[in-house]
Amino acid sequence: MKNTIKGCGLGLRSEFLADISFDKKSFSPSWWEVTPENWINMPIWYRDKFDEIAQNTPMVAHGVSLSLGSNKKPKKKHLKELKSFLDTYNINFYSEHISYSSYDNVQAHELLPVPLTHNMINMLSNNIKYVEDFLGRNISIENASYYHVEPSTLSESDFINELLHKSGAKLLLDINNVYVNSLNHGYDAKKFIKSLDLDQVSYIHTAGHYFDDTVQMTIDSHGTKVNNDTWELLRYTLKEIDVSPMIERDNNIPKLKIMEKEYNKMKKIYNKRITHG
Amino acid sequence: MDERKIQKSFVDQITGRKKVKEKSIGVYKYLVHHSFYDVLTNTYPIFSNLIKKKNFIKEFDKSIFKFMQTSAISPYIWQMPNEYRKFIKKSKFLKKIKYLDDLLHFEYTELYLFMQKNKSKKHTKFNMTNNYTISKSVLLHKYQYNVLASNFEDKEKTFVLGYFDFKLQEVAYRPMNDLLFKFLNFIDKKISLKSNLRLFLKKNQIPYKDYVKEFEKALKELANQKVLV
Numbered sequence: 001m002k003n004t005i006k007g008c009g010l011g012l013r014s015e016f017l018a019d020i021s022f023d024k025k026s027f028s029p030s031w032w033e034v035t036p037e038n039w040i041n042m043p044i045w046y047r048d049k050f051d052e053i054a055q056n057t058p059m060v061a062h063g064v065s066l067s068l069g070s071n072k073k074p075k076k077k078h079l080k081e082l083k084s085f086l087d088t089y090n091i092n093f094y095s096e097h098i099s100y101s102s103y104d105n106v107q108a109h110e111l112l113p114v115p116l117t118h119n120m121i122n123m124l125s126n127n128i129k130y131v132e133d134f135l136g137r138n139i140s141i142e143n144a145s146y147y148h149v150e151p152s153t154l155s156e157s158d159f160i161n162e163l164l165h166k167s168g169a170k171l172l173l174d175i176n177n178v179y180v181n182s183l184n185h186g187y188d189a190k191k192f193i194k195s196l197d198l199d200q201v202s203y204i205h206t207a208g209h210y211f212d213d214t215v216q217m218t219i220d221s222h223g224t225k226v227n228n229d230t231w232e233l234l235r236y237t238l239k240e241i242d243v244s245p246m247i248e249r250d251n252n253i254p255k256l257k258i259m260e261k262e263y264n265k266m267k268k269i270y271n272k273r274i275t276h277g
Numbered sequence: 278m279d280e281r282k283i284q285k286s287f288v289d290q291i292t293g294r295k296k297v298k299e300k301s302i303g304v305y306k307y308l309v310h311h312s313f314y315d316v317l318t319n320t321y322p323i324f325s326n327l328i329k330k331k332n333f334i335k336e337f338d339k340s341i342f343k344f345m346q347t348s349a350i351s352p353y354i355w356q357m358p359n360e361y362r363k364f365i366k367k368s369k370f371l372k373k374i375k376y377l378d379d380l381l382h383f384e385y386t387e388l389y390l391f392m393q394k395n396k397s398k399k400h401t402k403f404n405m406t407n408n409y410t411i412s413k414s415v416l417l418h419k420y421q422y423n424v425l426a427s428n429f430e431d432k433e434k435t436f437v438l439g440y441f442d443f444k445l446q447e448v449a450y451r452p453m454n455d456l457l458f459k460f461l462n463f464i465d466k467k468i469s470l471k472s473n474l475r476l477f478l479k480k481n482q483i484p485y486k487d488y489v490k491e492f493e494k495a496l497k498e499l500a501n502q503k504v505l506v
Contacts, residue, residue, distance in 0.1 A: 037353055043392050045446055065352035071281050078352050103288040107349040109316075109357070110309045112287065115280045123280065147308075148301035150283055215304045 005060060005093060005203050008267045009033050009246030010259060012059075014042075017049045019256040022056050027260045031058040033246050036085050037065050060093035060203070061086060062172070062248075065107070068127045068141070069100035069114040079134045086135060093202065095140035095172040096131070098124065098163065111144050116152035116159040125167040132169075140202040142172040145180045145220035156181075157195040170202035173243075175233045176220060180209050183218045190236050204245040206234055206266070223251030225262055231269060238273035245270055293342035313341050313349070313357070320358035321384045323427070324377075333371060340370035355392060359385055376422045376429040383424040386416050386439045390448045393441060403497045405474070409505040410466035415440045417453075417461055425452055440504050456481075456488075457495055470496060470505075 007030025022028070032053065042050060053059075063082065066074045086094060099111040114120050124141075132139055143160055154162070164171055173196070175189075182189035208224030211217070226247060234245055245266055249259060289295040291305040318325035328337045341361075348364040349357055362381040371377055393414040401407075411417070416439040423433040436458035442449040453461075463477045464470070474492055478485050499505045 041353060041355065041392055041394070044394055045443075047394075065354075069284075071284065075352075100284065102352075103284055105350060106288075106292075106345070106347060107352065107357070108288065108291065108309050108345070109312055109349070109354050110305065112284075112291075112305065115278065115283050117278055117280060119278065120280050147304040148287075148299065150287065151278060153278070215307055217304055219308070 005058075005244045006030060007244060008263060008270050009060065009203070009244060010263050011035070011062075011246065011248045011250070012053065013249065013253050014038070014046060015253040016256045016259070017046060017053075020049070020053060022052070027256065027263075028057055029246075029263055030244070031060060031246075033060050033062050033248070034089075034091075035250075036061050036063055036082055040081050040085050054089045059089055059091050061091045061095070062142075063094065063096045064111075065101055065109075066096045066127075066131060067100045067102040068096050068124055068131070069098070069112075069120065070102050070127070072102070072105050073127060073130055075105070076134075079131065083135050086137065092137060093140065094135060094137055095142055095202070097142045097144050098160065099144040099146075113144070113146035113148055113150050115150040116154045116156060118153065118162075121159065121163045121166050124163055128167040128169050138169065140170040140172040141167070142174050142205065143177055143196075145174070145177040147184060147215070147217055147219075149185070157192060161195075161197045164197055164200045171196065171200045172203060172205060173198075173201045173237070174205035174207070175237055176205065176207040176209060176226070176230050176248075179230050179233050180218050180220045189233055193233070193237055193240065198241045201241055201243050203243050204234065204237060205248055206230055206245055207248040207250075221251055222248050226266075231265070234266070235269050235272075238270065242273060292345040294346050309345065310338070310341060313345060314338075316354060317341070317358055317361055320388055321381060323384055324380055327374065327380075328371075331374075333374070336371055340365060340368065343368065343370070355388065358388065379420045379422045379424055380429060382418065383420065383437070386418070386450075387448045390414060390416060390439050390441050400501075400503075403500040405471040405493060405496070406469050408466055408468065409470050409496075409500065410464060411461055412440070412504055412506045415504050417458060419458065425450055438499075438504065440502060443503060456483075457492070460492070461499075464505075 009031045010029040012032040012034045039050060097111050099114060101108055101111055128139065128141065160171065178189050178192055182192065206226050207222045208226050209218055209220050210224055212219045247262055247266060287302060290297045290302050291309050297303045297306055328334055344361050344364045348360055351357060351360060362385055365371060365381065366378050418437050420435045420437060421432050422429050423435045425435060425437060436453040436455060437450055438453050439448060439450050460477050464473050474489065475485060478488060496505060
């Protein structure tokens with residue numbers, strides 16, 4: 001997959017639609033990331049605006065429910081709807097997660113941790129291939145946040161690198177997930193990033209997180225602004241690789257104006273990056 | 278190592294089928310339940326207040342876990358509340374709330390109608406000799422309780438028309454009388470509204486002349502609201 005994502009991105013939420021306009025003075029990210037599950041069944045009064053946005057600004061798609069690590073292949077009906085959506089809006093970049101969210105076709109609506117083993121790499125690779133063949137697109141897979149470590153025979157970075165190699169998929173590097181995992185599981189986030197096959201990164205996710213008093217862990221909530229440590233990790237990562245970053249915000253959605261400020265902060269970091277030949 | 282066995286055991290623990298063995302697995306049980314709870318209580322605000330008020334929270338929680346084990350199938354989270362509604366109807370949970378089915382159905386219609394994909398058709402002058410059908414953005418339902426008045430204490434058959442008001446861009450409801458409700462369900466789009474009305478009134482042994490004006494007035498209003506298209 002040729003890396004053609006340029007500039008900085010932002011997650012498109014229905015809450016932003018009314019505030020998006022297309023005159024030169026209005027804010028627009030270089031590209032929008034859309035979650036197909038939120039837009040495939042969009043009500044008609046969203047559609048005109050969504051179509052207009054798609055015509056004016058490039059889009060990439062990031063799925064949440066294909067459940068690549070599941071014991072069942074993704075359902076054809078869902079894949080058909082997904083392909084039709086991607087084709088309609090001419091979206092070439094599609095990504096999912098290194099995790100599963102359903103088992104025996106029953107949904108948990110949460111990204112669950114997979115055992116880090118060679119066998120799991122084979123199972124994920126088979127599902128990735130199946131999805132790629134169906135969609136007619138190479139896909140990217142995202143390193144997930146996790147709060148529990150399943151019985152494993154590989155380290156997380158070895159698992160990810162081997163999975164990328166075996167499946168041929170690109171890596172959607174979520175640095176907030178790396179940061180959250182480093183806090184919850186006590187490792188060095190920068191060392192972890194350095195241990196990944198960074199040549200395979202298609203783009204970068206960043207987001208907010210919080211410490212949950214009930215479970216006594218840092219939770220990857222996508223519901224707060226990006227904190228300074230995560231910005232620092234983005235700076236570090238952009239020194240290592242020249243790829244586009246974007247901000248995911250899925251909960252406690254603020255006004256677009258607020259997101260614009262965060263976007264500009266990210267853009268400043270992105271523009272200061274060292275461009276690799 | 279049997280990866281599928283590990284995954285099955287994990288899912289069994291987070292959905293309450295098995296006891297949680299490790300604290301870190303409990304985090305997922307908490308997160309998954311929290312997410313289901315949030316979606317359900319946001320979609321069903323009246324139901325949500327009711328279970329808090331009548332102290333059904335424990336039973337509600339149990340029902341969520343049982344539901345998570347078997348019946349949350351759709352990859353689209355917005356469809357999950359309807360799956361829960363259907364699950365509850367067949368389950369043994371919350372049976373003390375006699376009107377539960379009506380309440381959940383009524384509350385779900387708002388989301389259902391909001392998510393409809395149908396375009397608003399251009400307005401054409403109403404004419405009884407034209408063919409009409411019921412818009413797909415409409416929901417007709419007979420309730421056992423007066424859901425529109427939020428009266429869930431006494432049974433009272435209520436015929437409700439739910440539709441998306443394209444002018445106001447919001448879901449709207451209106452009560453219907455028994456006869457109009459039956460007629461809307463009777464309409465055959467292959468024949469004119471006038472012919473439909475003649476057939477319907479004849480079938481129900483109602484004199485056409487006595488009711489035609491009343492019907493015309495109501496149907497014209499429904500056509501203006503794009504309920505009839």
